[in-house]
Amino acid sequence: MPVMEKKDGVEISNPYEIVQKLMEEATDTLGLPDSFYQILKKPKRVLKTSIPVRMDNGEVKEFEGMRSQHIDVLGPTKGGVRFHPDVNEDEVKALSIWMSLKAAILGIPYGGGKGGIIVNPKELSERELEELSRGFIRELEPIIGPEKDIPAPDVNTTPEIMGWMLDEFSRLKGKNVPGMITGKPIILGGSQGRVEATGRGVVFTIADAAKRLGMELEGMTAVIQGFGNVGSITAKLLSERGVKVMGITDAGGGVYNEDGLDIDQLMDYVKKEGTVAGFNNYDGLSNEELFSADCDILVPAALENQITSMTGPTIKAKIVAEAANGPTTPEGNEAMEENGVFIIPDILCNAGGVTVSYFEWVQNTMHYFWTEQEVNERLFTKMTNAFDDVYRMKQEKKVHMRDAAYLVGVGRLANAMRARGWIKDWSMPIDCNA
Incomplete structure (x- = not known):
């Protein structure tokens, strides 16, 4: 173990x-x-580098960055770049392997890649952040590109940062290379529907799971850990499909209302306050209370190691949809399986992001772009087919969904x-x- x-x-x-x-x-x-x-x-290649940045006070500070490229047997490696103080080599290597598995499950011609910089971006000015982003690309330039390894946004990175990275790479190559990165602004060749893609894919898999369990999505109840891009989009789309989202937690606290939360109002509130805590003076909610909530759907959409030997046995939800990467420890997974929870594993559940990143790359290659409706329809087909493949393997091998996805x-x-x-x-x- x-x-x-x-x-x-x-x-x-x-x-x-x-x-x-x-x-x-x-x-x-x-x-x-x-x-x-x-x-x-193990990954085929891991690059570790030091990136010097001249800070606004005139001092030069070094930041540690890394990029893991797992395997390119299906195509160029692909995966996000995260800016976070807790980035470490084992995390980045694991995430690159998960990306390989996601691509294989979805039938996408990619291998897995992942990158990160050990930094708290909130402590940097915009100029410092841009210099760090451009410096990272200068270090990665020999090993990335549209036919080698294609970065994308991840934790604390944005379309704007992708735009800076695209510009730096294009300068180094002496020509515009839009296919070298995905998740970039629409005006620079980004795809319609990319921002919502991961959350939308999560909802597609939840709907498939409900159908397999003989349940109607409309009228079900849900709680969500995390209200960043993925958590907020998942909450909004579930609400639009008639699911009552009762509780949400984030780094600043939590909020709970048995009658359901108005997600549009909550999103506006979070833009102003920076947290869901205190919304409409509803009851507060801890992560422990969220995991043990009496509901149909639990969506962990935060970071790793959230469902553990402590929280796993308390889960009452019928469906757990892993919108985050690696949110469940082996002990937490075992506890849920023993209690009959239907788990949608991360390498299936949150693969909507890499799928629409693939669509973006294809559109850049064709120099022809699809409408948001076309993107969403193609995403639905990919996610639904992948869910069916994994569920079929589950039945054939008589295993749980996580094992089936890996198979x-x-x-x-x-x-x-x-x-x-x-x-x-x-x-x-x-x-x-x-």
């Missing part, structure tokens, strides 16, 4: 060890040779490796609808 640690008394799992363990189990279940797992278990993703990577001639020492066909 992955090594468990404690931070401020809270159970913490190493995400890199978790994803390696799950991939090893999937390769064993599929009867793949160990040589395949040895290739898959589909690993199986498709195996098929691609065999097709390229990377691995030749086994003959068993891997039928994962590749």
Whole structure:
């Protein structure tokens, strides 16, 4: 089992060890040779770099950045860049592997990549933030590009930052290269529907899960941890489909109303106040209370290691939709499975973002752009087909949804490796609808 640690008394799992363990189990279940797992278990390349930035006070400060490129057997690597004080190498490597699995499950011609800089962007001026962003691209330039590795927004990075990165890369290349990055402003070749894509994909998978459980989405109840881009969009779209969103927490606190929250009003409130806490003078809500809430749907849309051996057994929700990456520890997952919770695993649930990033890349390549309706329709098809593939694997192998998702993703990577001639020492066909 992955090594468990404690931070401020809270159970913490190493995400890199978790994803390696799950991939090893999937390769064993599929009867793949160990040589395949040895290739898959670690990134092909990890670049670590120091980025000097001249601060507004005239001093030069160094920031540590990193980029992990997992595997390019399906196509160029792809994944976000996060700016956060807690960014670390194991986290970035794990996230790049999850991206490979997401792409394989969704049938997208990408490998997985991920990057980050150890920084609190709120402590930087706009000029300092831009210089840091451009400096990171100067360091990454030899190993990124539309046919190598394609960055995108992630935690604390925005379309504006993607625009700076695009401009810096284009300057270095002496020409405009819009396909080198996704999640950029529409005017620079961004895609309609990209901002809402991850949350929209989460809602598509929740609707599919409800259907499988014989439930109607309209009239169900939900609580959501996190009210950033993904959490807020998920809340808004669920509300529009008749789901009563009763409780939401964020870094500043929480809010609960048994009769449901007006999400449009709440979004306006958060723009002014910076937190959901205090909205309409409703009751406060802690994360512990949110996880144990009596509801139909629980959406963890914050950070890793939220559903643990402590919170997992308290969950009463029928569906847990992992909008965040790695929100569940192995012990938390086991507790939910024992209690019959239907889990939509992160590598399926939140894959809407990379899917529309792929659409953006395709549009940049064609120099022709789709309407938002076209983007959303294509996203619906991709997410629904992927959910069906994972659910079919769940039934065939008689496993839980997380195991099924890994079996589909690993199986498709195996098929691609065999097709390229990377691995030749086994003959068993891997039928994962590749």
